[in-house]
Amino acid sequence: GEADRLEPIQALGLFYEFADLTPVGPNGDRIVRLLSGRLVHVDLLEQAAQLLEHQVTERLQGVSRAQVAADLAAIYLMDQKYDQALVTLSQSRQPNMPAALLAERRILEAQALIGLGRLEGAVELVERDRSEDAQRIRAEAAWRARDWERAAAELRTLSSMRNRAQPLDAHGRQVVLRTAVALTLAGDNDGVRALYRDHAGD
Numbered sequence: 001g002e003a004d005r006l007e008p009i010q011a012l013g014l015f016y017e018f019a020d021l022t023p024v025g026p027n028g029d030r031i032v033r034l035l036s037g038r039l040v041h042v043d044l045l046e047q048a049a050q051l052l053e054h055q056v057t058e059r060l061q062g063v064s065r066a067q068v069a070a071d072l073a074a075i076y077l078m079d080q081k082y083d084q085a086l087v088t089l090s091q092s093r094q095p096n097m098p099a100a101l102l103a104e105r106r107i108l109e110a111q112a113l114i115g116l117g118r119l120e121g122a123v124e125l126v127e128r129d130r131s132e133d134a135q136r137i138r139a140e141a142a143w144r145a146r147d148w149e150r151a152a153a154e155l156r157t158l159s160s161m162r163n164r165a166q167p168l169d170a171h172g173r174q175v176v177l178r179t180a181v182a183l184t185l186a187g188d189n190d191g192v193r194a195l196y197r198d199h200a201g202d
Helices: 008-017 026-041 045-059 062-078 082-091 099-115 119-125 132-144 148-160 170-185 189-199
Strands: none
Touching: 026 045, 026 062, 045 062, 062 082, 062 099, 082 099, 099 119, 099 132, 119 132, 132 148, 132 170, 148 170, 170 189
């Protein structure tokens, strides 16, 4: 726990200085993942990616490699390195991955395809996925395609998936605002009025 008190840059320097002493096995891998997470938190994405790249290419095998590769792909997405995210996911596929990990990697791949403008491919990838993350992919693809009628429908579906007992958070408000814009651009004035009635108290 002492390392948690260090600044991320200090922790990174200490790690590089004594990298050869990192224990082999789960404990060493956990150290690297925790340090990578701290670097992401302070927006040092390139340094965080370098740590996980070493794990994926040199240290890990099997499902553990697939999981850390998903973490690495997520960092690449934050850094808008969509091609690298796709390569990382492609090169780390494993047989018999848990369903939750498969779903996580599929969402990451779809997000990378969205970033590259391959909208239809992204939607096809999550076609059977009914999760909220997959719905975000469908809404984003429609928005970027400027298909305002479909974007409004996908955004309304996304909005309906939230817990109505909870107040709108920042993400929820953005979804409602985007829905209003899409409805307006689609010329659906009745839809705009209905949206206002639904959210007038939010």
